[in-house]
Amino acid sequence: MWLGPVFPTLLNCENEIQKYFGLIKGIESDFELALFKEIPGITDATHLGNSNSLKFCFTDARSLDHALKRSIRIEYKLIRVSVFHDLPRRCNKCRLPNHQHVACESSSPKCSRCTGPHKATRDSPCQIQPKCTNCDGSHVFYSLRYPILRDIVNSRKKTPNLE
Structure with a gap:
């Protein structure tokens, strides 16, 4: 039975010590990731495999908390963010x-x-x-x-x- 440590998936996060990850589900695979990188508080975004989910790296806990409470606005749409729990x-x-x-x-x-x-x-x-x-x-x-x-x-x- 495995009881070892869990290692998170790393993106190009600027903050080396603490990583703050968010998740958005239901995004089309051809959605332009550069649009998300322009949002203050987000340093990187990536598709999770072939799914319609995106994983984000936030600069700090405050930026992630703000996105969780208020969503993210992209092209006149409010997009709900949840916390990313890596397996x-x-x-x-x-x-x-x-x-x-x-x-x-x-x-x-x-x-x-x-x-x-x-x-x-x-x-x-x-x-x-x-x-x-x-x-x-x-x-x-x-x-x-x-x-x-x-x-x-x-x-x-x-x-x-x-x-």
């Missing part, structure tokens, strides 16, 4: 935490659903019961049913500006 990095090859697939030392990939020695894809999804790589529970390895991951997320919600 631990997990390898997409062996399904274990604290490293990525490019640094994985495992000789063969594991299924993201059942942890078997095969790779599930969208075209051929795994039909075997889910099994967690970390605790052998009956859920996938990235599920919030995994008690340690759920505790991490809940603790970050209580202290959103702490790493």
